[in-house]
Amino acid sequence: MNKLTPGGNMRWESMRMILPEHREAWLKHQEENKKVQQPVLDEQHWQEFEYILSEAMEYHQLLTFIFWHDGHFYEIIGHCHFINNTQEQFHILTVDEEIHYLKFDVLINLALH
Template sequence: MKGNKLTPGSNLRWESSRMILPEHREQWLRHQQEQKKAKKPELDPQRWEELEWILADAMRDSRSLHFTFWENGFFYDITGTCHFINHEQQQFHIQTKDGVKYLKFEHLVHIE
């Protein structure tokens, strides 16, 4: 005799517990994204001085640099030539192949 979904031993008894509400799924996905985020690194004064030397040499020779920066919990890379440093707005003006990008001092992590 064939049992129904409520028959003991049938997996179908708990089938409805596999359902997830769209709101719960969205919240779970948001939580997963938050877990992937990295904390903002803080650069010490000695590291800032090293970056200043690298940047000054590159600006003098018009060399292209590889910038690594942190934004909203994730690290990004950009390659270009820094042609202006705006101390008033605290940002670098970086000329890339796609145009000018603006990089805030506080987001900078590494220059090579």
């Protein structure tokens, strides 16, 4: 549609620009819309995780931890070095020799790597 087309809004036709503040707000809004609510795991999932963890810790196997943080899912691959029941977190040693602490309540999935 150009300015001469009937039905066009000639008054606002020349104002097709977005202020940087509006663009940032729009991008932030789009990012907020992409967020996912944290899934709730049932007892059966926790029993399966317990079995996988015991096998992996006994035979020193790599695990893939998928966890939820701030509306997004993330993945850590490593060995479960220690399970801290008092602080309710896993101590994970990655392949890069980094230690991550992962809370029980953010864990979404656990699988052998």
